[in-house]
Amino acid sequence: MAEGAPRVGILGGGQLGWMMILEGRKLGISFGVLDPDPSAPAIRIADRAFSPREGSEFLSWSDVVTYEFENVDAGIAGEAEARGRLRPGLFPLLAKQDRIREKSILVELGIPTADFRVARSPEELAGMVRASGPLIVKATYGGYDGKGVRVLGDPEEVRSLAWGYPVLVEELVDVESEISVLVARSRGEEVIYPAAENHNADGILLYSIAPARGHAADVASGIALRLARAMDYVGVLAVEFLVSRDGRVLVNEFAPRVHNTGHWTLCGAATSQFENHLRAVLDLPLGSADLLRPTGIVNVLGISRDSLRVHDLLSIQGTRLWWYGKAEARPRRKMGHVCAVAGSEDELRGRIREILAALYGDASFPPFPTSSSPPGLGAASLGSEVSHDRSDAVA
Secondary structure (H helix, E strand, O other), rough: OOOOOOOEEEOOOHHHHHHHHHHHHHHEEEEEEEEOOOOOOOHHHOOEEOOHHHHHHHHHOEEEEOOOOOOOOHHHHHHHHHHHHHHHHOHHHHHOHHHHHHHHHHHHOOEEEOOEEEOOOHHHHHHHHHHHHOEEEEEOOOOOOOOOEEEEOOHHHHOOOOOOOOOOEOOOOOOOEEEEEEEOOOOOOEEEEOOEEEEOOOOOEEEEOOOOOOHHHHHHHHHHHHHHHOOOEEEEEEEEEEEEEEOOOOEEEEEEOOOHHHHOOOOHHHOOOHHHHHHHOOOOOOOOOOOOOOEEEEEOOOOOOOOOOOHHHHHOOOOEEEEEOOOOOOOEEEEEEEEEEOOOOOHHHHHHHHHHHHHHOOOOOOOOOOOOOOOOHHOOOOOOOOOOOOOOOOO
C-alpha cells in the first residue's frame, strides 16, 4: 500500500458508499468512487469520481477496492482481484449476482435454507405450482429491494412473469420472524454484531431493532460466522434469516457488503459496520461490535426533503437523521433513515412507533404486526431486503 493516506476505491455510489466515506474520514482515508451517476450520494463527497469508462484509472488510483452494491461491473471487480486489491473477493460477489449459485453454495456448505428447485421453462414452473401449491419464485439475476420476487399460487400466473429462465423456486415458508446478523472479518480477526429483528412493508425494509432476542438469534449468529469463515471472507458480511413457525432458522440470503439492516450500528454499537468494514479491508485492528444501548432504525421511503417533518422527528428523544441527498424522491425509494436509541427495549419500541407516525401517519405502514396480518406479509416480515411478499416490490 502506498505511503500516506490509504486510498479506498468503492464500486457503486449509493448511500452505503456515502456512509462508508463519512465513517472513513475520521480514519484519514481517501476515497474514489466509480459510478455511472455523477449525482450519486457517494460521488458527491468522494475525493475522486470515476465514470465506468475510467475503470483502469480507478484501479490504478486505488490501494484497495471494495463494493457497496452487488450489481456492480464484475469485469472491473475481476481486474481488481487479479491485482490483489479486491476485498471482499470476487467469489461472494459473483455468488450474490446469481441467486441459484448463491443457494447452491449454501447447500454445499450444509447451511440451512428454504427448500428450492430450479425451473428452466414456463411449463416446468407451472407444473411445480400445480403440484405443490403456492411457491416463491425469484429471478436469477438483478434482484434487489424486493424486485424479482413473486408468490405464485395459480399455474396461470406464470404467464405474467417477464423474467428470463431459469428461475429459482422456493417453498413458501410459514414465517414467524426475520432477523439478520453482521460479521466483520479481517485476515486475522473477526467480530460479530448482535442480531437485529427486521420488519418490512411490501418487500422493502421499514424498520430494524437491535438486539433480537431468543434462541434463533444465537443460532443465526453461529451460522453467519460459519459462512464467513467458509468463504474466507474479508469485510462486513450480512446474513438474513427466516425463522419459521416450526422452529427452523433458515438463511434467506447473504449480502457481501455493509447493509441496511446494520445501519443501527451508526448510533448503537461501539464501532459502526462501515468503520469495521474499512478496518477489515485495510488490515487494521477491528473495533468492538458491542451493543451500547437498545437501538433501532426506520427507513425514510419515498419522502422528499421538503415534505419531511424534520422538527417532529428530531423532537422524539434519542433520534438522529441521516439524509442521503438523492436527487429525486420516488415511491418507496430509500431517501434516508432515522436512528433511535433508548434505555430499554420497550422504550425503544415506543420511539419507533413515534417515528413511523411522524413519517407515515396511520395509514401507510402498520408499525407492528396485528392479528389480521397474514404470516410472512406486511410490516412483520422483513429480515431480507428481498421479502416473501405476494407482489413485486418497487425499490
